[in-house]
Amino acid sequence: MPPSFVTNGSLPYVETSPKRVRVFFNDTCIADSRAAKLVWEHGHYPQYYFPAAAISSMYLEQGKEAGLYDVVVGNERAEGAATKPASGPLEGLVKIAPGTQKGAFKWLEEEWELKGHPRDPYKRVDVLPSSRHVRVEVDGVEVANSHQPRLLFETHLITRYYIPRSDIRADLLEESQLTTYCPYKGTASYFNVKLPSGKTVENIVWYYPKPYPECSDVEGCVAFYDEKVDVWVDGEKVPRPETPFRNVSA
Structure with a gap:
């Protein structure tokens, strides 16, 4: 079940991370803490906040709005990249926005480069081999048919069916330029599906x-947005799930 702080509305929830966490801006370490805080601002995933003492004031300058600070190293500036809550449970902490000026900031957990939000210690991802029969159709055209899928189970999310490439219609796939990042699985690449009718369904x-x-067993497999395709498992059609991805173009 979800952690109690999610279900009872006790947000933001704060706990101390046992990891050493550092942030670099243009190759200069601006934050270094062995007591960084994992903060759940909402129920989906945590963000890191730092004790104020972990960030040298020489790298922070008052921003254009109260509570916002620019991160400054030499001639480089990231406007509004740091936040200092003035009151409440986060007072005395500093948040560095992880998405600000992508490429200029580098985050490390110990010596592991963090490329997105921190992993949630209350989330688990399992990849299991299966003998279920999984078929996938896009607009009535079968694009996958497998008796050897890998099933990915992720806390609070729907099951995803990863199909070995040998069991998909590779002739219907064309490479997309889209990439996305998952803190638990890594960087994903995408395919479009080009149907015999000439229609192209992008990034599904x-x-x-x-x-x-931790998820190495999905290597060599592909997954589909079940929200946008038709899936049968052991002969039964699976209803398209209601998730935030159903009505959003990738």
């Missing part, structure tokens, strides 16, 4: 070229 298939070790 993804795969992990180099998945993280």
